[in-house]
Amino acid sequence: DSGVTQTPKHLITATGQRVTLRCSPRSGDLSVYWYQQSLDQGLQFLIQYYNGEERAKGNILERFSAQQFPDLHSELNLSSLELGDSALYFCASSVEADTEAFFGQGTRLTVV
Amino acid sequence: QQQVKQSPQSLIVQKGGISIINCAYENTAFDYFPWYQQFPGKGPALLIAIRPDVSEKKEGRFTISFNKSAKQFSLHIMDSQPGDSATYFCAARNFNKFYFGSGTKLNVKP
Numbered sequence: 001d002s003g004v005t006q007t008p009k010h011l012i013t014a015t016g017q018r019v020t021l022r023c024s025p026r027s028g029d030l031s032v033y034w035y036q037q038s039l040d041q042g043l044q045f046l047i048q049y050y051n052g053e054e055r056a057k058g059n060i061l062e063r064f065s066a067q068q069f070p071d072l073h074s075e076l077n078l079s080s081l082e083l084g085d086s087a088l089y090f091c092a093s094s095v096e097a098d099t100e101a102f103f104g105q106g107t108r109l110t111v112v
Numbered sequence: 113q114q115q116v117k118q119s120p121q122s123l124i125v126q127k128g129g130i131s132i133i134n135c136a137y138e139n140t141a142f143d144y145f146p147w148y149q150q151f152p153g154k155g156p157a158l159l160i161a162i163r164p165d166v167s168e169k170k171e172g173r174f175t176i177s178f179n180k181s182a183k184q185f186s187l188h189i190m191d192s193q194p195g196d197s198a199t200y201f202c203a204a205r206n207f208n209k210f211y212f213g214s215g216t217k218l219n220v221k222p
Contacts, residue, residue, distance in 0.1 A: 045210055103156045103157065
C-alpha cells in the first residue's frame, strides 16, 4: 500500500457527462501528480500541483481540470466526456516537487 | 513525440533467466531515471532509480545500467522469477515532469 488513496476505484458514465476523481496524498506529501493510462498511449503525465499551486502541466485536455485543496487532497475534473477518455487515471504524491512519487491504485473510468 | 522510447513491448523469460528492458531518450536535460513495476489492477511502484552521474546501480536482483553518451539506460532482472511477471516502465524527469516509456510486459515462465 503506497499510502495514496484514490476514489472511486471504478466509474462508468455516459458520453457528455462530467466526473470528479479524488486523490488523498500520503501524509506529509505536498506534491500531487495526475496521470492517464490507456492501452494505446501508455502512461501520460497530465498535471502536477505543489502545496496548492499548479507546478507543471503535461498533455491535459482543456476539458480536464484539476485543483489541490488546502488539506492537500486533489481532484481531477473531466467534462464533456468522450469514449476515448476511457482509461485508468492515477494520482501520485511526493514529499517535494522533485522527489520520487508514489502512485495510488487508480480510478478506472469507462465512458459508454 | 515520445520522449522516452522503451523496448521490447513484451518479453518472455524462463525462470532463472535474465530479463533485459531498454530505454532511450534524446533530451539531455533529463536528470533522474526511475523504473516502475506495475502489477495488474495496481498503480506503478518505484523499483529502482539512477542519476546520470552514475553508470550502474544495483538493488538485489535489479540493476540499472546507464550510458550517458548513448542516451540509453536499461533494467536487468537477474534470476527472474514468476513473481516478477508485471509491466515495467522506464521514466525520465525534467523540471518536475516525468516522462514514461510505453511499458514492457514481462512474463516469466516457471
